[in-house]
Amino acid sequence: MELFVFVCAAVMVIVGAVGVVVRGNPVHAALSLVLTLFGIAVLFVAQHAEFLAAVQVIVYAGAIVVLFLFVVMLLGVDRAEDLRTDSLTGQRPLAVVVGLGLLGVLVAAIVSGTDAVITRGAGINGATIDTADANIVQLARSVFADYVVAFEVTSVLLVVAVVGTVLLSRRRATDVRPVSGRPS
Amino acid sequence: MVDLLWLVPAFPLLGTVIMLLLGRRLGDPRSGWLATLMPTASFIVVVGIFADLLSRPAAERHHVVNLFSWIPVGSLHVEMAILADPLSITMALFVTGIGALIHLYAIGYMHGDPKYSKFFLYLNLFIFAMLMLVLGENLLVTFLGWEGVGACSYLLIAFWHTRNSAAVAGKKAFVANRVGDFGVMIAMFLAFGTLGTLSYSGINEAAHGGALAPVTATAIALLLFLGACGKSAQLPLYFWLPDAMEGPTPVSALIHAATMVTAGVFLMTRIAPVLAASYHFAPMIIAVVGGVTALFAATVAVAQNDIKKVLAYSTVSQLGYMFMAVGSGAYVAAIFLMVTHAFFKALLFLGSGSVIHGMGNEQDMRRMGKLQLLMPITAMTFIVGWLAIAGVPPFAGFWSKDEILLYVFANNRGLYAIGLITALLTAYYMTRQVIMVFFGEAHWNDHSGEHGAHGDFVPHESPRIMLVPLVVLAGLSIIGGALQLPFSSNLHFLDRWLAPVVEESQANIAGTWASENKYLLLLLAVVIALVGIGAAVAVYLKRVINPIEPRVLEQAWYYDAAVSRVVAGPGAAAFNAVAWVDTHLVDGAVNGVATLVRSSAGITRKAQSGFVRTYAAVIGLGAVLLIAWFAWRSIA
Amino acid sequence: MIAVVVQPTPMWYLLLSAVLFVIGTVGVLVRRNPLVMFMCIELMLNAVNLTFVTLGRQLNDISGQTIVFFVLVVAAAEVVVGLSIIVAIMRRRTGANADDLADLKG
Numbered sequence: 001m002e003l004f005v006f007v008c009a010a011v012m013v014i015v016g017a018v019g020v021v022v023r024g025n026p027v028h029a030a031l032s033l034v035l036t037l038f039g040i041a042v043l044f045v046a047q048h049a050e051f052l053a054a055v056q057v058i059v060y061a062g063a064i065v066v067l068f069l070f071v072v073m074l075l076g077v078d079r080a081e082d083l084r085t086d087s088l089t090g091q092r093p094l095a096v097v098v099g100l101g102l103l104g105v106l107v108a109a110i111v112s113g114t115d116a117v118i119t120r121g122a123g124i125n126g127a128t129i130d131t132a133d134a135n136i137v138q139l140a141r142s143v144f145a146d147y148v149v150a151f152e153v154t155s156v157l158l159v160v161a162v163v164g165t166v167l168l169s170r171r172r173a174t175d176v177r178p179v180s181g182r183p184s
Numbered sequence: 185m186v187d188l189l190w191l192v193p194a195f196p197l198l199g200t201v202i203m204l205l206l207g208r209r210l211g212d213p214r215s216g217w218l219a220t221l222m223p224t225a226s227f228i229v230v231v232g233i234f235a236d237l238l239s240r241p242a243a244e245r246h247h248v249v250n251l252f253s254w255i256p257v258g259s260l261h262v263e264m265a266i267l268a269d270p271l272s273i274t275m276a277l278f279v280t281g282i283g284a285l286i287h288l289y290a291i292g293y294m295h296g297d298p299k300y301s302k303f304f305l306y307l308n309l310f311i312f313a314m315l316m317l318v319l320g321e322n323l324l325v326t327f328l329g330w331e332g333v334g335a336c337s338y339l340l341i342a343f344w345h346t347r348n349s350a351a352v353a354g355k356k357a358f359v360a361n362r363v364g365d366f367g368v369m370i371a372m373f374l375a376f377g378t379l380g381t382l383s384y385s386g387i388n389e390a391a392h393g394g395a396l397a398p399v400t401a402t403a404i405a406l407l408l409f410l411g412a413c414g415k416s417a418q419l420p421l422y423f424w425l426p427d428a429m430e431g432p433t434p435v436s437a438l439i440h441a442a443t444m445v446t447a448g449v450f451l452m453t454r455i456a457p458v459l460a461a462s463y464h465f466a467p468m469i470i471a472v473v474g475g476v477t478a479l480f481a482a483t484v485a486v487a488q489n490d491i492k493k494v495l496a497y498s499t500v501s502q503l504g505y506m507f508m509a510v511g512s513g514a515y516v517a518a519i520f521l522m523v524t525h526a527f528f529k530a531l532l533f534l535g536s537g538s539v540i541h542g543m544g545n546e547q548d549m550r551r552m553g554k555l556q557l558l559m560p561i562t563a564m565t566f567i568v569g570w571l572a573i574a575g576v577p578p579f580a581g582f583w584s585k586d587e588i589l590l591y592v593f594a595n596n597r598g599l600y601a602i603g604l605i606t607a608l609l610t611a612y613y614m615t616r617q618v619i620m621v622f623f624g625e626a627h628w629n630d631h632s633g634e635h636g637a638h639g640d641f642v643p644h645e646s647p648r649i650m651l652v653p654l655v656v657l658a659g660l661s662i663i664g665g666a667l668q669l670p671f672s673s674n675l676h677f678l679d680r681w682l683a684p685v686v687e688e689s690q691a692n693i694a695g696t697w698a699s700e701n702k703y704l705l706l707l708l709a710v711v712i713a714l715v716g717i718g719a720a721v722a723v724y725l726k727r728v729i730n731p732i733e734p735r736v737l738e739q740a741w742y743y744d745a746a747v748s749r750v751v752a753g754p755g756a757a758a759f760n761a762v763a764w765v766d767t768h769l770v771d772g773a774v775n776g777v778a779t780l781v782r783s784s785a786g787i788t789r790k791a792q793s794g795f796v797r798t799y800a801a802v803i804g805l806g807a808v809l810l811i812a813w814f815a816w817r818s819i820a
Numbered sequence: 821m822i823a824v825v826v827q828p829t830p831m832w833y834l835l836l837s838a839v840l841f842v843i844g845t846v847g848v849l850v851r852r853n854p855l856v857m858f859m860c861i862e863l864m865l866n867a868v869n870l871t872f873v874t875l876g877r878q879l880n881d882i883s884g885q886t887i888v889f890f891v892l893v894v895a896a897a898e899v900v901v902g903l904s905i906i907v908a909i910m911r912r913r914t915g916a917n918a919d920d921l922a923d924l925k926g
Contacts, residue, residue: 006828010836017840020859021847029856033863036840040866043833049873049885052892056869059892064862064899071903072855075910086850087919088795095849098804099842105808106838109815114831117875135885142886154893161897165904171911792926796918801849 005046012039024083026072030065037061051136185236186247189268191229192276193315195222199308207301216291219304223287223311227280234273245270245684248321255324262382265321271685274519275318275450278526282442283311285653289534290434292649293541303343307438310336314443318450322383323372326451330368330415333444334361340439341431353427360424364414371407374400384454391457392688402462408455409470412448416503419477423744425500429492433537436492441499441529446522449506453515456689460513471511471595475602478504480741482609486616487737491536491549494617497740498573499529501606505588508599513691514591516668516679521588524580524664528572531657535566538646538654539621543628549617554626559645563622565658570618572661574611575713580664586709587668591691593705594698604712611716619724670702833874841867852917854906858899865895 012035019032037060044053086092133141143151199222207215237245247268255262266272287307294303313332320326335358342354376382378400379390390396396404412418417425428440439445452459452470459467481500488494502525509518540547542559556563572581585607593600628643645651668678693699722728736742840863847860869888876884909921 003826003828006832013836013840014843017843017847017863020856020863021843021850026853026855029859033859036863036866040870043836043870044873047833047873047877049877049888052869052873052885052888055889055892059896060862060866064896067899067903068855068859071907075907083850087852088793088798091797091801091849094801094805095846098801098808098849099846101808101812102804102845103838103842105811105815106841107835108819109811110831110834110838112815112819114834117879138882139885139889142882143889146883147886147890150890154890154897157894157897161901165900168901169904169907789926792924794922794925796921797849797852804845804849 002046005042009039009042009046012036012042022083027069030068030072033068034061034065037065048135051139185232186268187249188229189233189247189249189266189319190251192226192233192280193266193312193319195226195229196308196312196315198222200305200312203301203305203308207305210301212295212297212300213291215301215304216287216294219308220284220287220291222308223280223284226311226315227277227284230273230276230280233268234277237268237270237273242680242684250321259380260376262322262324264325265383266316266319266325267321267384268319269685270682271450271453271519272319274523274682275446276315278523279311279314279318279443282526282530282657283307283314283438285656286434286438286442286530286534289437289537289650289653290432292647293434293537294432299343303340303432306336306339306343307434310340310439310444314447317447321385322381323368323375323387324382326454327365327368327372330411330447331365333439333447334358334365334415337361337428337439337444340435341428343431343435347430349427350430353424353430357424357428360421361414364411364421367407367410367414371404371411374404374407387455388457391455391461394461396458396461398461398463401458402466405452405455405459405462405466406469408451409448409473412451412507413473414448415451416445416448416507417500418448418473418504418507419480422477422481422500423740423747426493426496426740429490429496433492433533433540436496437530437533437537440496441533442526445499445503446506446526449503449510449518449522452507452510453519453686456515456686459510460689467511467513468596469511471508471592471599474504474507474509474511475592475599475606476504477501478508478606479602479609480504482606482613484737484740485613486609487733487735488613489549489738490547491539491552491617491621492533492547494549494613495529495532495536498532498610498614501610502529502573505585505603505606508592508603509588512588512591512595512599513689514588515686515690516682517584517587517591519682520668520678521584523667524572524584524661527657527660527664528569528579528581531565531569531654531661532573534650534654534657535562535569538562538650539566539643541646541650542643544643546628549620551627552621553624553628554622555643556622558643559622561651562646562654565651565654566622567618568658568661570614572664574614574717575607575709576717577710578662578665580661582709582713583665583667583669586706587670589709590670590698590702590705591693594691594693594696604708607709608712608716611713612720615717615720616724619720623725670706830874830878834871837867837870837874840864840870852919854910854918855903857918858902858906862895862899865891 016032016034016036016039019035020029023029023032037056041053041056041061044050044056199219203210203215203219210218237247245268249266249268251264251266253261254264287304290303290307294300297303310333313329313336315329317326317329317333320329338354338358341357342351345351345354372382375387379387379396381387381390387396391401414421425440425445429436431439459470478501481497481504485494485497485501488497502521506518506521506525509515509521539552539555539559539562542555542562543552546552568579572579575582575585577583589600589603589607592603666675666677669675698705719729723731739745844860844863844867847863848857851857851860869891872884872888872891874884876882876887913920
């Protein structure tokens with residue numbers, strides 16, 4: 001059963017990812033991204049990280065991708081990009097080299113290193129998973145007790161991000177109207 | 185009293201500063217009187233210090249006044265310090281004394297000149313520099329004065345700079361001196377490099393104690409002698425002195441007779457222990473150069489017609505005597521001649537200046553004659569100077585020259601012969617000069633038609649202010665011999681006075697043939713002087729023999745022309761080659777580095793394309809390589 | 821029902837996340853539209869999240885999921901700020917892509 005779930009989710013992830021890279025239209029790319037995110041959420045559930053799966057769907061697929069689509073519509077950059085050629089010479093071959101190289105290195109590292117990581121890493125942190133508590137309880141205990149400082153700092157980070165965004169995207173009085181002729 | 189030594193150079197310096205600020209306002213003659221006051225004040229202080237030193241026992245006549253720490257850099261510690269010891273006080277005495285007299289003379293001589301106050305500014309500055317030279321406690325302070333007098337010499341020779349010959353002569357003097365200065369500088373580097381000190385006491389003690397290797401001592405001594413050749417106009421580098429007569433006569437008297445040109449002899453005497461510690465050929469080189477120069481200049485003086493040029497070559501010749509003495513180990517005799525030479529040469533120059541002034545700026549002796557009736561005091565004092573330089577007893581010059589010839593005989597018979605012939609020629613050409621100027625027939629109106637219609641020109645005696653120094657110097661030339669009479673060692677005042685400085689380096693001639701027979705040599709010197717005088721009288725007064733004045737002598741053996749040919753030809757080629765190396769190789773290397781950096785930067789800047797995706801790709805590539813390396817390290 | 825012979829081991833998950841990561845990297849290098857480049861970065865972040873969760877499960881440690889929690893928060897903040905920058909730049913020149921922003925050219 002787990003194999004079936006894995007295969008389906010993996011297919012969703014890969015197809016979505018390839019779609020993001022390959023689709024010329026940004027809106028199509030965003031939708032492919034949603035497919036990938038759903039696949040990841042399924043894989044989270046298979047790994048018994050149910051809370052994270054829920055959060056993934058709500059925050060990532062529900063908020064971040066929607067934000068992307070908002071910006072796409074706002075700026076009017078929904079025209080399809082010409083993907084047949086690349087204006088920078090050597091960029092495509094270089095991208096292929098980097099991609100294949102990275103893949104090779106990562107696979108080698110994973111294949112040879114996973115056992116070592118597991119045997120050496122066992123018993124580092126005492127907060128184990130397979131207890132009677134539900135996943136969200138364990139996660140809450142970890143976040144609010146062991147990593148509470150990081151939690152507070154990320155809340156500050158969020159405030160900074162909001163303030164920064166408001167400041168950055170303010171329209172000043174001297175701003176030139178967009179040339180495209182749309183009514184602003 | 186000795187602690188007031190700093191006042192001695194301070195007075196002329198003060199004079200320079202005042203003249204700089206107020207000179208033109210003070211004008212003629214007040215600036216001259218102010219300028220004369222300064223060396224006079226210095227002279228009084230020096231006399232006081234002299235008395236102070238005399239009251240001390242001989243071993244304690246050495247006092248250093250440290251003004252301030254000049255160069256405290258790393259291991260080089262040079263103080264601005266001045267030294268009062270017998271040698272420096274002797275020099276200071278006649279520099280300030282004769283300097284004051286010449287200042288007084290110049291008040292009258294330069295009257296009416298538009299740059300009157302500037303002249304005295306330069307003169308005071310010169311006295312300051314000369315005092316720093318002689319009073320210096322270490323080589324660097326002396327060098328400061330050395331360069332200072334060179335600069336002042338340039339300024340004063342070219343004083344009437346609108347005259348092209350004067351400007352050229354000034355440059356010539358400066359450049360010739362520079363060649364010598366190069367030697368002094370290298371010697372200083374050597375001294376510091378091997379001994380770590382530049383002070384005379386340090387260097388001389390090292391030389392005494394054997395800490396100075398003969399090679400180094402020879403190198404230092406000969407390099408300093410190169411500097412002395414430049415400053416004291418010896419044979420390789422003498423050619424600037426005759427041309428320096430372009431300057432006003434007080435300048436010729438002060439700088440080119442009495443003081444600056446003696447700086448070379450002074451320096452060699454100061455480092456006498458170093459000379460004694462060097463190989464034996466070093467003093468011999470010095471003596472030979474001195475002797476050859478003396479003979480050379482004496483032969484040239486025989487054929488000169490300018491009243492000052494005769495005296496210029498005579499100075500070169502007498503300086504040659506002094507170096508012969510130094511090379512023969514007779515330091516006291518050299519200083520003795522330096523002092524008496526200062527007296528009578530300054531007298532002769534000032535006298536010639538008086539003649540020039542009275543003749544309406546005429547300097548050619550062929551247009552003078554029979555001036556003794558119209559300029560009696562000038563004539564009388566000039567004759568005293570003539571007798572002194574010719575070596576007629578009991579005038580001062582005889583005793584000093586005889587002392588030198590004694591030591592030279594003990595050193596080398598050949599040099600003695602040269603010295604004797606030179607003495608003969610000296611008597612000859614000085615007599616010739618006296619006859620042509622003061623006796624014989626009057627030629628001053630021979631070409632009066634050429635000078636325009638101003639009728640019969642009559643020369644006149646000079647004003648009193650110019651005659652007073654002449655009389656004083658004449659008196660000194662008469663009694664100056666008393667400093668060191670050869671008759672008994674009780675009368676060797678100068679010997680005893682200078683003993684702390686030169687005693688260990690002085691050659692000892694007791695027991696040699698010369699010392700045993702010194703009265704014979706004395707008599708020989710007198711006879712030679714009289715022969716020379718008699719010959720000149722026969723040629724120029726009685727007109728019994730024809731004068732021998734070949735062109736080669738008049739042109740100074742074509743030495744000047746030869747030097748010009750060498751410098752302009754191969755010399756200029758060498759200079760151009762060096763300049764080429766500097767421009768293309770040295771500058772080229774520096775500029776080449778800059779060009780290399782710029783071109784390599786121009787190539788590498790192409791990596792900054794500005795495209796974010798390129799940067800991302802490169803980052804990705806780098807990350808791949810890094811991870812691969814770490815993975816390989818942990819896996820393999 | 822198909823007889824299940826193999827179980828997906830953790831290594832499969834890790835390999836999947838590696839592939840996802842590489843696809844995201846290649847996407848960043850190849851795409852010119854800044855918004856799509858951003859989306860590819862999100863792909864990379866998701867790959868990392870999957871890795872963390874997998875390893876956390878293997879090591880029996882809840883910290884893996886905690887880290888993913890924080891990564892999600894930071895990713896959200898980053899997207900917000902990044903998009904506002906893009907808005908600020910692209911507002912004036914619509915139709916621009918990443919290659920037009922080459923002012924840092926040396």
